[in-house]
């Protein structure tokens with residue numbers, strides 16, 4: 001049985017991801033969305049030379065020890081001084097207010113002595129000090145946030161400062177989930193004999209939600225070919241962008257998912273990957289729907305979603321794939337088999353800096369160890385095992 005290498009499988013999936021399409025959203029809906037068009041400044045910021053302090057604006061050349069200047073007016077934020085500052089004059093000014101024509105410098109009020117309409121300064125003037133020049137923050141036409149950025153609060157703030165009421169962001173996919181297996185019952189159900197709680201769709205919905213416009217969970221379908229056919233046909237009728245099944249992916253008589261997907265017109269790109277956990281993963285397309293058939297084992301389902309579905313969704317949104325992390329080990333790893341191993345690991349934050357502590361549990365049904373992990377170490381095929389301190393590649397579990 002030949003197993004497809006992980007990188008080839010990922011390449012095949014990415015080749016099926018459609019081009020980014022965009023939609024406009026208001027700033028209040030933009031957090032966490034991926035920018036589809038770069039944010040370009042449409043005005044200079046500040047739009048005028050502005051004071052950085054509450055104080056006085058004047059010509060630096062006019063300031064000297066014991067020299068009194070005449071205060072000829074006030075410039076406050078929103079209401080500029082309408083005149084200009086001539087030799088020997090100053091204007092009372094407030095933070096953010098336009099620096100009047102003729103003035104070139106601001107001195108803060110703590111360094112000023114005011115008597116009636118006159119002011120003198122207890123420090124020498126430094127030309128241009130406490131003046132924010134027009135366009136100093138950003139200038140018209142400047143690119144402020146590049147396309148493909150996942151928007152943070154800081155970037156939403158700069159977008160608002162740039163006077164953008166809406167942003168062009170990537171449209172998000174509609175994702176459908178379906179669990180398969182006669183033994184499965186929904187969480188909260190008193191367990192009968194031979195029953196297993198269906199956990200996969202809950203973990204997957206949580207993992208995929210940040211990328212999705214909607215997530216629709218079709219619940220649990222038993223290992224019955226007619227039921228599976230009808231429920232999957234219903235799911236396809238909604239034309240989801242992505243359909244994810246779990247379970248029934250392996251080789252047993254009850255593993256029906258592949259046959260039914262093909263019967264319903266899914267063109268299968270591959271089945272079975274050279275990795276653990278997650279070997280029986282299948283992937284194909286039906287029209288514009290990307291179809292992922294994940295293994296039922298809960299660790300395999302979550303790991304294959306991390307390794308394949310997340311990168312596919314990042315590409316869907318035009319979000320550049322993050323670099324793989326490279327971190328030193330806080331313990332040794334055992335020799336690996338011929339399959340690439342995605343090994344559970346804890347991220348330790350000690351005085352030696354961040355390090356990865358491998359978790360020895362490798363059972364693909366062992367969910368509690370996965371819940372304890374922060375990262376998956378990517379152990380290469382045939383890796384002889386690594387000593388503590390060796391630098392290894394890893395995928396952070398909670399990264400977008």
Ligand SMILES: Nc1nc2c(c(=O)[nH]1)N[C@H]1C(S)=C(S)[C@@H](COP(=O)(O)OP(=O)(O)OC[C@H]3O[C@@H](n4cnc5c(N)ncnc54)[C@H](O)[C@@H]3O)O[C@H]1N2
Pocket residue numbers: 179180181183184196197198199200201246247248249250251252255277278279280294295296297298300364365
């Ligand atoms: N003869 C072989 N047997 C198996 C092979 C193989 O190559 N030859 N591969 C093994 C590997 S690797 C995996 S992974 C599993 C995957 O099998 P399936 O995708 O067919 O999964 P199921 O048999 O349906 O379930 C496996 C296991 O996971 C539990 N499960 C299923 N769905 C859920 C869910 N939604 N939430 C929680 N747990 C779930 C299920 O009860 C089983 O315990 O096959 C191996 N066998």
Ligand code: MOO
Pocket residue numbers: 275276277278279280295297299300364
């Ligand atoms: O994919 Mo399986 O996870 O190796 O048990």
